[in-house]
Amino acid sequence: MYVPNRVVTNDDLARIMDTSDEWIQQRTGIRERRWIEPGQQPADLAEAATRQALEAAGLEPRDVDLILLGTLSSQADFPGTSFFLQHQLGLEDTPCMDVRAQCSGFLYMLQLADALIRAGTHTRVLVVGCEVHSTGLDVSTEGRDVAVIFGDGSGAVVLEACDDDDAGILEVRIHSQGEHAKRLCVAAPGSGTSPKRLTHEILDQKLHFPHMEGRFVFKHAVTRMPEVLLETLGAVSLKVEDVDLFLFHQANLRINEFVAGKLEIPEDKLFNNIGRYGNCSAASIPMLLHESQQQGLLEPGKLVSMTAFGAGFSWASAIVRW
Ligand code: UT7
Secondary structure, eight states, X not given: OBOOSOEEEHHHHHTTSSOOHHHHHHHHOOOEEEOOOTTOOHHHHHHHHHHHHHHHTTOOGGGOSEEEEEOSSOSSSSSOHHHHHHHHTTOSSOOEEEEOOGGGHHHHHHHHHHHHHHHTSOSEEEEXXXXXXXXXXXXXXXXXXXXXXXXXXXXXXXXXXXXXXTSEEEEEEEEEOGGGGGGEEOOSSSTTSSSOSSOHHHHHTTXXXXXXXXXXXXXXXXXXXXXXHHHHHHHTTOOGGGOSEEEEOOSOHHHHHHHHHHTTOOGGGBOOOHHHHOBOGGGHHHHHHHHHHHTTOOOTTOEEEEEEEEXXXXXXXXXXXO
């Protein structure tokens, strides 16, 4: 994983908008987040995470034959961030694509990469989650509900086939519900605004900032996450008690505590890092993987359940034997 060096605390935010460390910690569990330094680009974050993942796997960029990058904060309107990353890795024609499934993006990509490897289409897939939210936030008091929760960061994994049927990705389940697309979205710039994607009126209406119906999203997250987690475990005849480690998307610590309570997951089996990084959308789960591995929670043989919910709405869960 890679996060920018610049730490933005809740008190830093309270100096530019009407909020407080107490409110943010109580409602979300977030103490600080990272924001890029001026000049840093999303692909820079993705590159740093990728190089670490490759080094840990003893691989070079050219050993990868597909790059998938999940983001909702792309470096440009087009092409996707993955293309900038591919170039920065010194690759010439390795195929790459961005996957737009917001906070569930990493798990969507796991399913896709798993299927492509099983089908024999690709042998080694780089999967990166990368977000730069900080440049797209309304940091006035009007945007405080959203601005305080998001952070910048990136995480990467390399996937390849293995012979052991009991190891690796055992199951991934993904879901979407476009009915609620507008309840958490950034409407502009997008081709849905006419006659132009970006006008002074659009800026005045703040359509280029995220709009979120927070409570509605919260309620759906705490319903869908346990649902898809159980669906995924059930598909491979496993139970909650069988799982060694639960990694949940880092949108709000309260959501994760609620879901853990509902499923009777003991506290020591749930690993969170939202307090230090906020919500890094598609990067949150690979960042959790990195830190839980560093802390010795991902020994070989451990069963890890990962679950996410986000804009779209989209939700997903994966069960992996380490
Ligand atoms: O990652 C994608 C998925 N996203 C999520 O899962 C996020 C889900 N939603 C949430 O996590 C929560 O809804 C939030 C953390 C975003 C907001 O918490 P909430 O408890 O739902 O607050 P609220 O929006 O209902 O607002 C409650 C009060 C309001 O004031 P009044 O009307 O009661 O006077 C807000 O204006 O808190 C106020 N408020 C704030 N106050 C201080 C909202 N944001 C802030 C803030 N600082 N940053």
